[in-house]
Amino acid sequence: MKLLKNLLKSPMFVFGISLLLLTIILAVFGSSIFTVTMDRVGQQYAAPHGKYFLGLDDLGRDYVSLMIRGLQSSLYVGLLAGVIATVIGTFVGIYGGFKGGWVDDLLNMFTNIFIVIPSFVILILISSSFSEGRSLTLIGIIIGLTTWSWTARAVRAQSSAIKTKDHIILAKLNGANTVKIILVHILPYLASYVFMVFILQVASGILSEASISMIGLGPLDTVSLGTILNQAKNTGALGDGVWWAFIPATVVITVIVFALYLINTSMEGVFNPRLRK
Amino acid sequence: MLKKYPTLRYILQRGGWYFITFIIAVTINFFLPRLGNNNPVDIIMGKASSGLSTEAAREKEESYLVEFGLVKKVKGEIVRDELGRPVKSSSFEQFVNYIKMCFMGDFGTSFQKYPKKVLDVILDAVPWTIALQLPTIIFGWIIGNVLGVLAAYRRGIFDRVFFPSAMLLSSIPFFVFGMLLVYCFAVVWGVFPAMGGYAGDLVPSFSWAFFSSAGYHYILPFFSIFLCLAGGQAIGMRSMGIYELGTDYIKYAQWLGLKGNRILGYIFRNAMLPQLTGLALSLGTMISGALITEMIFSYPGLGMAMLTAIQNNDYPVIQGGTLIITVSVLIANFTVDILIGFLDPRVKAGLQMGKGN
Amino acid sequence: MAIFEVDNLSLHYLTRFGKKVHSVTGVSFTMEKGEILGIAGESGCGKSTLVNGLMGLFIPPLYPTAGDVRVAGESLMNRSPEDIRQNVLCRKVSMIPQGAFNALNPTRKVKDIAADVMAAHMKGIDRKEIYERLNQRFDLFGMDTKRVLNSFPVTLTAGERQRSVIGISTLLNPQMVIADEPTSALDVTTQKVVIKMIFDLLDKGIFSTMIFITHELPLLRHVADNIAIMYAGQFVEVGTADQIVFDPRHPYTKALMGAMLSAEPGQKQKKPTAIEGAPPNLANEQKGCRFAERCPCVKDSCHTNEQEIRMVAGRQVRCEYAE
Numbered sequence: 001m002k003l004l005k006n007l008l009k010s011p012m013f014v015f016g017i018s019l020l021l022l023t024i025i026l027a028v029f030g031s032s033i034f035t036v037t038m039d040r041v042g043q044q045y046a047a048p049h050g051k052y053f054l055g056l057d058d059l060g061r062d063y064v065s066l067m068i069r070g071l072q073s074s075l076y077v078g079l080l081a082g083v084i085a086t087v088i089g090t091f092v093g094i095y096g097g098f099k100g101g102w103v104d105d106l107l108n109m110f111t112n113i114f115i116v117i118p119s120f121v122i123l124i125l126i127s128s129s130f131s132e133g134r135s136l137t138l139i140g141i142i143i144g145l146t147t148w149s150w151t152a153r154a155v156r157a158q159s160s161a162i163k164t165k166d167h168i169i170l171a172k173l174n175g176a177n178t179v180k181i182i183l184v185h186i187l188p189y190l191a192s193y194v195f196m197v198f199i200l201q202v203a204s205g206i207l208s209e210a211s212i213s214m215i216g217l218g219p220l221d222t223v224s225l226g227t228i229l230n231q232a233k234n235t236g237a238l239g240d241g242v243w244w245a246f247i248p249a250t251v252v253i254t255v256i257v258f259a260l261y262l263i264n265t266s267m268e269g270v271f272n273p274r275l276r277k
Numbered sequence: 278m279l280k281k282y283p284t285l286r287y288i289l290q291r292g293g294w295y296f297i298t299f300i301i302a303v304t305i306n307f308f309l310p311r312l313g314n315n316n317p318v319d320i321i322m323g324k325a326s327s328g329l330s331t332e333a334a335r336e337k338e339e340s341y342l343v344e345f346g347l348v349k350k351v352k353g354e355i356v357r358d359e360l361g362r363p364v365k366s367s368s369f370e371q372f373v374n375y376i377k378m379c380f381m382g383d384f385g386t387s388f389q390k391y392p393k394k395v396l397d398v399i400l401d402a403v404p405w406t407i408a409l410q411l412p413t414i415i416f417g418w419i420i421g422n423v424l425g426v427l428a429a430y431r432r433g434i435f436d437r438v439f440f441p442s443a444m445l446l447s448s449i450p451f452f453v454f455g456m457l458l459v460y461c462f463a464v465v466w467g468v469f470p471a472m473g474g475y476a477g478d479l480v481p482s483f484s485w486a487f488f489s490s491a492g493y494h495y496i497l498p499f500f501s502i503f504l505c506l507a508g509g510q511a512i513g514m515r516s517m518g519i520y521e522l523g524t525d526y527i528k529y530a531q532w533l534g535l536k537g538n539r540i541l542g543y544i545f546r547n548a549m550l551p552q553l554t555g556l557a558l559s560l561g562t563m564i565s566g567a568l569i570t571e572m573i574f575s576y577p578g579l580g581m582a583m584l585t586a587i588q589n590n591d592y593p594v595i596q597g598g599t600l601i602i603t604v605s606v607l608i609a610n611f612t613v614d615i616l617i618g619f620l621d622p623r624v625k626a627g628l629q630m631g632k633g634n
Numbered sequence: 635m636a637i638f639e640v641d642n643l644s645l646h647y648l649t650r651f652g653k654k655v656h657s658v659t660g661v662s663f664t665m666e667k668g669e670i671l672g673i674a675g676e677s678g679c680g681k682s683t684l685v686n687g688l689m690g691l692f693i694p695p696l697y698p699t700a701g702d703v704r705v706a707g708e709s710l711m712n713r714s715p716e717d718i719r720q721n722v723l724c725r726k727v728s729m730i731p732q733g734a735f736n737a738l739n740p741t742r743k744v745k746d747i748a749a750d751v752m753a754a755h756m757k758g759i760d761r762k763e764i765y766e767r768l769n770q771r772f773d774l775f776g777m778d779t780k781r782v783l784n785s786f787p788v789t790l791t792a793g794e795r796q797r798s799v800i801g802i803s804t805l806l807n808p809q810m811v812i813a814d815e816p817t818s819a820l821d822v823t824t825q826k827v828v829i830k831m832i833f834d835l836l837d838k839g840i841f842s843t844m845i846f847i848t849h850e851l852p853l854l855r856h857v858a859d860n861i862a863i864m865y866a867g868q869f870v871e872v873g874t875a876d877q878i879v880f881d882p883r884h885p886y887t888k889a890l891m892g893a894m895l896s897a898e899p900g901q902k903q904k905k906p907t908a909i910e911g912a913p914p915n916l917a918n919e920q921k922g923c924r925f926a927e928r929c930p931c932v933k934d935s936c937h938t939n940e941q942e943i944r945m946v947a948g949r950q951v952r953c954e955y956a957e
Contacts, residue, residue, distance in 0.1 A: 109294075116295075117302050118561030118606050121599045125309035128587060128595055150558065207450055211569055214452060216587055229456070233573065238456060239471045241464045250453045258448040265444070268516075529737035532689070533802070534723030535754045546741045622786035623740060 010269060016262030023256055027075050030068035037065050038223075045242050055244035057228075058235045066223050067248055073224035074206050074253070077140040081205030084144025086198040089151025094182050094190070096152070097159025108156070114149035120211060122146045127217035134220045143208045150204075151197050158190055165189075196267050203260035210253055225249045287618045295611045302603045303379075307372055310596060347371065384600070385593035389586065395597040398582055403601070405474055406578035410567045413499055414560075417506030422552055424507065425514025426545045429522060430537075440515065446508030451566040455501035455573040462497060469497045472575035498574045502567050513555060517548035550621050557613040561606045568602070637843050638665040638810050643701035645687045648694070655917045656699065657683040659867045662943075665810075665843055672858030672875070673847045674890070678913055680867040681847050682732075685812055688845070689727045690718045706809060725755055728808035728841075730800050732815040737799050738787035745783040748802050755806055768805075774838065775801055775831060793824040797831055804840050812845045817853065829857065851890065855879045863887045866913045866924040873949025883946050883956045885929045923953065931955070 007013045030036065040060035041052065048055040054063035096107035126142050127134060162168060163186075171181050187194075206225075212218055213226025214233070228249040232238055237245035347365055356364045366374070378385070384395040428439050446454075463471035475481070476490040521527055521544045530540050571580030579598060586594035618624050645658040657680045665671055675681055683696065690710030692698055703710045705726045710718065731737050739747055749764045772779040775797050787795055796816065804811060813832065817825040835841060846857055854861055854875065861878040863871045863886065871884040882888045889909045911928035914920060923929070926936040933955060943950045946957055 112294075113298050113301055115558055116298055116561065116607060116610050117305070117603055118565050120561065120565035121603050122305065122309065124583070124587070124595065125306065125599055128590075128592070129310045131590070153558075210450065211452070211565065214569055215572060215584055229453075232456075238459055238573070239464065241460075243460055243464075246456050247460065250456055253453055254445075254449045257450070258445055261444060261448045265512075525731065525736035526739045529731050529799075530739065530750075531693075532691070532723065532729045532731065533751050533754070534719045534725075535750055536719070539750055539754065543739050543742070547739065550741070621741065623788050 007266065010266045012262050012269070013266035016259045016266060019255055019259035020263065023071060023252065023259070024075065026068065027071045030071065034064050034068060036068055037062065038069070045237065045240075045245070048244055054248055055242075057231065057245065058237070063244055063248065066228055067225075067252065069223045070225040070228050070249065071252060073136050073219070073222050074209055074226070074256075077136050077143065077209040077224065078202045078206035078256075080137065080140030081143035081147065081208065082198055082202030084141060085148040085201045085205065086151055086194065088145070089148035089197070089201075090155050090187075090190075090194050091182075092148070093152040093155030093157075094159045094186055095178075097156035097161075098163050098178070098182065098186060100160065100163070104156075104160075107152075111149045111152045111156075114146070115153065119143075119146040119149075119208070123208065123212050124215070124217060127212060132220065134218070136219045136222055136224065139209060139212065139219055140205070143205050143212075147201065147204055147208060151201060154197055155190065155194065158193055159186060162186065162189060192267075196264055199260050199264050199267075203257050203264075206253070206256055225253050284618060287624065288615055291611060291614045291618070295607055299604065299607055302607065303376070303600065304372075306596060306600050306603060307375055308368070310592060311368065384597040387586075387591055387594050389589040389591040389594070395593045398586075398594055399579070399597055399601055402577060402579045402582040405576060406568070406571065406580065409495065409498055409571065409576065409578060410502070410564065413502045413567065414506065414563060417503045418510055418552075418556060421507030421510025422514040422545070422549055425511040426518045426541060426548065428511065428515045429518025430541055430544065436515075440512070443508040443511045443515075446505050447512050449505055450569075451502045451505050452569040452573050454505050455498065455570045458497050458501050459573065470494050471497075474577040494574075494576075498570060498576050501570050501573075506563065510552065514548060514552055517551055518544050521548050550617060553613055553617050553620070557610050557617075560609050560613070564602065564606055564609075636664040637667045637706055639702075639704040640664070640688065641702040641704075643684075643687055643703060644699035645683055645692075645696060646699050647683070647696045649917070653917055656920075657867050657916055658687060659920075661701075661869055663862060663869070663872060665845075667842050670844045670846060670857060670859045672854035672861040673845060673864055674849060674851055674854055674861060675864035676913060677849070679864045680916075681864060682814065683867075684864070685729065685814055685845075685847065688812060689729060690722050720755065724751060724803070725806050725808055727810045727812065728803045728806070730803045730811065730813040730816050732818060738795060740787055743784055743786055744790075744798050744802075748783075748805060751802055751805055771805060772798075772801055774834070774840075792820060793827055796820065796824070796828050800828070800831060800835070804835055808841055810843045810845070811841045812847070814847045815849070816846075817850075818848070825853075829853075851879060863890065866920070867916055868924065868952060869943075869950070870925065870952045871949065877947070877949050881947070883949070884951045884953050885931055885956070886925045889928075889930070925953075 026033075038061060041062050042056045042060050044056070044058050044060055046052070046056040046060070052062050052064065054067060057063060057066060092107055092111060096104040096111075123142060123146060127139070130138070168181065168185055171185050176184070209218065209224060210226035210229065213224050214230050216230055216234075218224060218227050218230065229246055232242070232245035232249075235245075342365075358364050382396060384399070387393050387395055387398050390398060424439070424443075428436050428443075449457075459471050462469045470476075470493060474491060474494050475487060476494075479487050479490055481487060527540060527543060530543055535543075568578070568580035568583065570576075571578045572584045575581060579601065582594065583598045585591070586598060640661055640663050643658060643661045644656065646654045646656045648654060661684060663671065673681060673684075686692070686696055687698065688703060690703065690713065693715070698711060701711075705722070708726075710722060710727075713722075738744065742750075745765065745768055748768050749761065752759060752764050752767070768783060769779055772783055777794055777797060782790060782794055782798060787798075790798065800816070816832070817828055820828065832844075836844070846854065848854060858875050860873065861875050862869045863878065863884065865886050871878060871882065871887045878887060879891065882891050886909075909928055914924050914927065922935075922937040922939055923932075923941045926932050929936065936955075939954060941952045941954060943952050944954070944956070945951075
């Protein structure tokens with residue numbers, strides 16, 4: 001908890017976490033604050049007016065509703081993908097780093113392959129083969145399954161560094177098996193690092209979803225920030241100056257990712273004192 | 278013999294690994310789209326068979342099946358089952374066939390632009406992509422890192438203004454920034470064109486009019502990618518630079534009375550090595566982001582080609598495109614790896630002393 | 635003429651919160667040409683800060699509080715950093731750093747680092763002449779000159795790196811050399827080689843005067859003419875090597891000698907004892923003797939009286955009760 005106190009002293013952290021909380025509150029309570037409806041309420045691309053202060057889309061739907069739904073979807077996918085990627089990456093990383101030897105080499109090779117082959121490409125290939133049934137959950141799972149490699153690498157470096165620490169060696173000598181050592185001794189030690197990594201994975205998940213939806217391979221049944229942008233592009237809103245079609249979504253994506261990066265950087269600053277002024 | 282040339286051994290080692298990765302990538306590239314169990318010929322038949330008699334439709338379907346390598350053939354004759362229908366070849370046979378075709382440079386035929394070959398579609402688009410992405414990534418990396426070192430060395434006001442703006446820039450995805458730039462500069466202020474690689478009424482040629490139009494259309498996409506990339510590099514380099522400033526050898530350099538610029542050079546030369554490694558790791562993401570940016574600008578590169586293919590379920594082009602993208606990323610990664618091998622004496626030494634990776 | 639004079643030098647540095655930490659207080663000594671002064675003390679006693687001050691390197695957050703440092707009559711105070719860099723560092727006063735094997739830029743060949751030093755201080759010298767001088771100088775070190783000069787630091791042994799660092803530091807024939815724990819992290823055999831090299835250079839006149847900082851007292855006795863014992867930013871006893879090692883008068887020096895494990899004649903029967911407690915926190919204002927908290931023979935007035943340097947048995951001692 002001393003850690004939390006230190007974090008709260010950093011203006012970067014406070015700013016980042018406030019931004020993030022703001023978006024989460026919007027996502028969770030948005031439907032109660034604003035009326036959210038997917039029905040047609042007016043003319044195609046009507047400019048912002050009255051209570052529709054973000055204007056209407058090309059199907060006459062209210063952008064405020066779309067944004068709130070979109071925010072919920074994007075956060076959901078980001079979180080889902082982040083959790084899956086962090087869990088896989090952490091365990092691959094810890095196991096490889098701890099075991100060393102040929103297990104490590106094999107896992108390393110496996111990880112490196114996933115790092116080098118662009119996950120975006122894999123996303124395209126998988127998504128395009130599902131011409132129906134593309135849900136948020138499916139996309140979240142796919143993103144999670146394809147973007148864990150960076151986490152694995154980072155965690156492995158940490159893990160192989162601490163396996164020489166005394167309390168680990170002691171546990172080994174006491175005959176504890178590998179799984180127990182990982183869960184009981186290594187994981188708590190790396191908890192703060194894994195949390196930082198998790199934040200980055202969530203950010204990356206949100207961006208991946210926006211990217212894949214942007215090109216039309218996103219969820220088919222719901223609205224997400226990426227699909228809003230895709231729609232804006234496809235209907236030529238971009239060129240016609242219909243700013244409300246894409247500016248709000250771009251701002252929100254930027255704000256979320258920026259907030260997450262701020263949190264991550266400030267945490268780095270607290271954990272690694274050399275980076276402080 | 279190989280022991281005498283550690284650099285050569287390093288190159289061969291890395292090359293070998295990349296080759297294995299390439300094989301895996303090609304395999305994944307082939308099998309993933311088939312997860313969804315869709316038959317591409319059915320899609321194409323939907324368009325092509327309207328107005329044809331059943332017999333003609335069946336013949337057409339068979340010819341497509343052959344063309345897309347989906348049926349078994351023995352001595353050039355279609356193998357048929359007891360009902361006279363062609364026997365579909367197994368996935369493995371299709372795969373082997375695919376590899377054979379790739380070696381002959383035939384990556385299949387586009388559905389949407391039938392009978393245009395996938396290779397031709399890609400070759401039309403690739404020069405545009407390379408022209409946009411190569412300079413952007415190289416300059417973005419160099420300039421971003423130089424700014425980062427400067428920020429690390431001369432902290433203070435430069436740092437307070439520079440750091441938050443770089444941070445913001447680096448969080449914005451390229452294509453998002455691209456959209457903002459289009460809105461500001463193309464729509465509101467009308468200074469730059471909003472889309473295309475060149476003016477609509479021109480045809481690609483070696484004329485001044487064409488090149489100047491292409492250059493004009495180049496600027497917004499270039500800056501979309503360049504600014505965000507440089508911002509990200511600057512942030513990373515700044516951290517690395519601050520770290521290097523605390524090292525013994527920099528303190529010693531200061532004690533020896535070396536000039537400030539020389540010390541900056543020392544920091545850069547050392548900090549750029551992990552930055553290069555970081556570049557290699559993020560190349561895949563960078564190139565993907567740049568491709569989406571191309572789509573925003575309807576820039577006639579690989580990005581647009583992929584977008585059109587996806588929107589039209591043009592599987593051969595999608596597959597060909599992803600293959601090219603993956604191979605390019607692999608080649609780029611390999612190049613950076615070799616570069617690191619040459620630039621970091623510790624890598625060479627590590628190999629000389631027989632240490633593993 | 636004294637080649638190095640330090641007059642009541644006090645240094646402080648500012649923490650992030652604007653607090654002043656007085657890391658060095660009232661240090662005074664002079665050195666004649668050819669003298670070797672050893673400085674010994676616990677970690678954290680202010681040795682490294684003192685070294686920066688002795689070189690004129692007042693880089694924020696380090697600031698001079700008071701006092702003067704003169705090299706061959708020329709003061710190092712109140713001069714611009716560029717002036718110090720160009721004229722003092724490496725030319726008049728040069729430093730051989732602690733942990734020298736990390737002191738070399740890993741991505742630069744030894745000859746290039748050395749050439750950088752020459753280029754930074756000598757105008758209008760061309761590359762060819764630089765390399766000639768380098769070759770001549772490094773030939774004196776008893777290493778395979780061609781190989782060492784053309785190597786990256788990572789391929790050299792620890793001893794070779796240490797000697798290269800010594801060579802680079804003394805390249806411009808400085809008047810005064812400060813060696814900050816040059817042998818600390820080396821094995822015993824390499825230590826001997828390094829010490830031998832330093833003395834070789836002394837003999838050859840590459841430099842004449844040296845301050846040798848180390849926490850290894852037996853080494854000091856063999857190397858130094860005079861020894862200064864430092865504690866909590868002050869010199870508490872300064873005398874000849876024999877005086878300090880065999881006949882310490884200040885309670886702290888006595889405790890240090892007692893805490894030593896050494897095969898020194900006259901020391902064998904003493905049992906090594908650790909000194910209890912820890913040095914005072916110099917961010918707080920100091921009253922009275924700084925060693926009072928841990929002194930085995932402390933008296934009441936020690937906590938309140940500022941301790942000044944007195945002459946006791948032919949050496950300087952900062953303790954009013956010492957004799």
